[in-house]
Amino acid sequence: MRVLVIGATGYIGRVVAERLLAAGHAVLGMARSDAAVAALQAQGAEPLRGDLTSPGPLAKAAAACDAVVDASHVRELGAAGQAAAEAAYESLLTACRGKALVMTTGAGLLGDTGDRVADEATPPQPGWRAALEARVTGAPDVRGAVVRPGLVYGRGGSVVVSELLRVAAKLQAGWCVGSGENRWSAVAVDDLADLYLRVLEAGAGGIFHGAAGDVVMRELAQAIAEGYGHGRTRQLSVAEAVAETSYGPMLATNIRVSAARARALGWRPAGKPLADALRAGDYLTA
DSSP: OEEEEETTTSTTHHHHHHHHHHTTOEEEEEESSHHHHHHHHHHTOEEEEOOTTOHHHHHHHHHTSSEEEEOSOGGGGOGGGHHHHHHHHHHHHHHTTTSEEEEEOOGGGGOOOTTSOBOTTSOOOSSHHHHHHHHHHTOTTSEEEEEEEOEEEBTTBOHHHHHHHHHHHHHTSEEEETTOOOEEEEEEHHHHHHHHHHHHHHTOOEEEEEOOEEEEHHHHHHHHHHHTTOOOEEEEOHHHHHHHOTTTTGGGSOBOBOOHHHHHTTOOOOOOOHHHHHHTTTTTTO
8 A cells, every 4th residue: 555644753653654664555754844854765755745734735645645644643733723634634535535544633532531441432522623533434435543542652752751751850759640540541652553554454444542551650650760760759739740741630530441443453562561661761862
């Protein structure tokens, strides 16, 4: 297949592009800068200048490919980007008739799952991203799929892990919110990239959760304390966490999802658990 990858030089997208190329597929990657163009060329992908806010070139490129993967995570556009995202997807859905279109959102779209483990049929919180998910999966003549990753980590990346480490360095302590007994589903970025490949090659549609298992926030705090030389942990109140990071309120919630539909495709995540990676200091150079 020839696959258009939007966000091909982003944290998730660059690993997806790498996995597709390794599997023998051709990749046309969208790039917003000269540096991104060079990175794609070095990887063996064909670069195309543009992004989700360029619906014209986007639709033309999609029409020339066999499938499209949007690994850019529409959340990154922010509320001001809603109109741009919706316009881009209208163009993509037209260009992808008879083809596969894979969108990326996130398990956080389900909100606090409490003591439940949400499955793929659990309704997301209302909003424009949820509406866009439904538009993609319900589009006629398009094999529309949505990948909702949990907390993505690995290769020295992850916005959430970087925030945990940044605040830990400031506090000189591993930290969590409250008792830290809450859990998030998580996935290594290499395992996640394999899920995109399986969804594409199976021609599968619908919702797929990218989740290999749960991490306990208290255990992450301890792993950071051990792996980064802090030697202690702290329990922050929600107010204290909010003062330190915009992720503060979320870090007090449970975001737990099952990945039954992904596993039905033969997906078998095998990445190092996040707590082990932190304890080993894998993010020292991040």
